[in-house]
Amino acid sequence: MIAIYRKYRPKVLADLIGQDDITETLKNAARLNKIGHSYLFFGPRGTGKTSAARLVAKTLNCLTRTTDNKFHKEGEPCNRCTACEEIDKGHAIDVIEIDAASNRGIDEMRNLKEHIALAPIRLLKKVFIIDEAHMLTREAFNALLKTLEEPPLHTCFILATTEREKIPATIASRAQRFQFKKLPIVKIVEKLEKVVSAENIKTSPHVLELIAEAAEGSLRDAESLLDQVVAFEGSSIELRNVEHLLGKASRNHIMKLTHLILSSDISGVLRYLATLDEEGYNLTQLTKDLIHYLRKVLAVKVDPALLSLFRNEVSSDELKTIEEQSALVREKQHIALIKSLIRAYSEMRYTPLTIVPLEVALIENLKTNT
Numbered sequence: 001m002i003a004i005y006r007k008y009r010p011k012v013l014a015d016l017i018g019q020d021d022i023t024e025t026l027k028n029a030a031r032l033n034k035i036g037h038s039y040l041f042f043g044p045r046g047t048g049k050t051s052a053a054r055l056v057a058k059t060l061n062c063l064t065r066t067t068d069n070k071f072h073k074e075g076e077p078c079n080r081c082t083a084c085e086e087i088d089k090g091h092a093i094d095v096i097e098i099d100a101a102s103n104r105g106i107d108e109m110r111n112l113k114e115h116i117a118l119a120p121i122r123l124l125k126k127v128f129i130i131d132e133a134h135m136l137t138r139e140a141f142n143a144l145l146k147t148l149e150e151p152p153l154h155t156c157f158i159l160a161t162t163e164r165e166k167i168p169a170t171i172a173s174r175a176q177r178f179q180f181k182k183l184p185i186v187k188i189v190e191k192l193e194k195v196v197s198a199e200n201i202k203t204s205p206h207v208l209e210l211i212a213e214a215a216e217g218s219l220r221d222a223e224s225l226l227d228q229v230v231a232f233e234g235s236s237i238e239l240r241n242v243e244h245l246l247g248k249a250s251r252n253h254i255m256k257l258t259h260l261i262l263s264s265d266i267s268g269v270l271r272y273l274a275t276l277d278e279e280g281y282n283l284t285q286l287t288k289d290l291i292h293y294l295r296k297v298l299a300v301k302v303d304p305a306l307l308s309l310f311r312n313e314v315s316s317d318e319l320k321t322i323e324e325q326s327a328l329v330r331e332k333q334h335i336a337l338i339k340s341l342i343r344a345y346s347e348m349r350y351t352p353l354t355i356v357p358l359e360v361a362l363i364e365n366l367k368t369n370t
């Protein structure tokens with residue numbers, strides 16, 4: 001495995017995707033020499049919090065910051081000086097990463113306090129990156145609070161967490177807070193495209209879309225899924241195999257099935273389901289995906305402006321198909337269809353003959369419509 005998520009970690013703030021407000025603010029702070037002494041980065045996993053924390057450590061310590069005009073123009077680390085290099089390699093002794101999930105005790109925090117009192121050894125600033133900060137004990141939070149109340153000039157604290165509400169208000173209010181967001185499918189696909197092209201991996205847009213979808217907004221998850229797929233498939237990746245590996249059907253099947261349903265082509269629908277069944281697709285999961293898809297079609301039927309709600313979760317092809325198909329449906333019938341699929345879905349989970357409830361629901365529905 002090539003550990004894509006490590007190899008392709010953002011090197012400059014501009015590489016950090018989908019968090020534009022945050023990157024702009026951090027770049028400006030760097031340019032104007034106004035980087036804060038404590039930050040709280042919160043948001044879903046795999047969206048760039050740890051990466052951003054390391055980038056702050058680099059901009060604080062990059063040796064070009066005092067000498068170079070480029071730094072003051074761009075607010076980006078140079079990635080060439082010894083400070084940048086050490087931090088990139090994870091060797092910098094003045095950048096202290098603490099995983100609060102495994103260092104929860106008061107002792108660690110006591111050590112930390114002693115650590116904080118000492119000036120940095122090699123770098124300009126000592127940077128403490130506390131990951132999974134919500135896991136700190138109350139004692140540890142208290143110790144941290146004391147430090148944040150009177151932060152030594154040579155330190156910067158960056159707390160990262162997926163659970164913002166578990167950080168005491170006293171701590172949060174002393175930090176600059178940045179909310180990281182899930183990444184839109186389109187942006188995840190864009191980064192995966194760069195990775196596969198750099199790694200000479202042969203694949204198709206549908207494969208990358210499927211991986212991006214399965215990652216549910218986390219770029220790290222997308223990159224590790226790609227890693228796993230490459231480990232199984234080598235450098236040439238087939239959609240069918242990825243579907244199998246992820247236990248997830250590509251959206252094409254959902255869109256095609258919806259097309260057949262909306263054309264009231266009962267025999268076409270049954271044939272298609274039989275083929276998918278034969279090829280080993282998980283029909284229960286497929287039904288769930290279908291329901292989600294039809295729900296989007298319904299929403300857009302009710303109000304076309306709602307299409308923008310789904311811009312983040314679906315590919316641009318899918319967005320277009322949702323729009324087209326929503327123009328074809330009649331609201332009442334469509335609602336009945338979704339309801340019977342929901343019923344079928346719960347029945348499917350309790351029968352070994354998964355295909356039957358699905359077939360029956362669709363036949364029943366399409367018959368009453370014709």
Ligand SMILES: Nc1ncnc2c1ncn2[C@@H]1O[C@H](COP(=O)(O)OP(=O)(O)O)[C@@H](O)[C@H]1O
Pocket residue numbers: 004005006008009010015016017018019044045046047048049050051052160180219220221223
């Ligand atoms: N916003 C992003 N832009 C670019 N790459 C990202 C982003 N978020 C995550 N990644 C990728 O995922 C990996 C892990 O991200 P990380 O910063 O550790 O996420 P978090 O700390 O939010 O869980 C990074 O090395 C990078 O390859």
Ligand SMILES: [Mg+2]
Pocket residue numbers: 046049050051131160
């Ligand atoms: Mg992290």
Ligand SMILES: [Zn+2]
Pocket residue numbers: 061062063064077078079080081082083084085
């Ligand atoms: Zn540098």
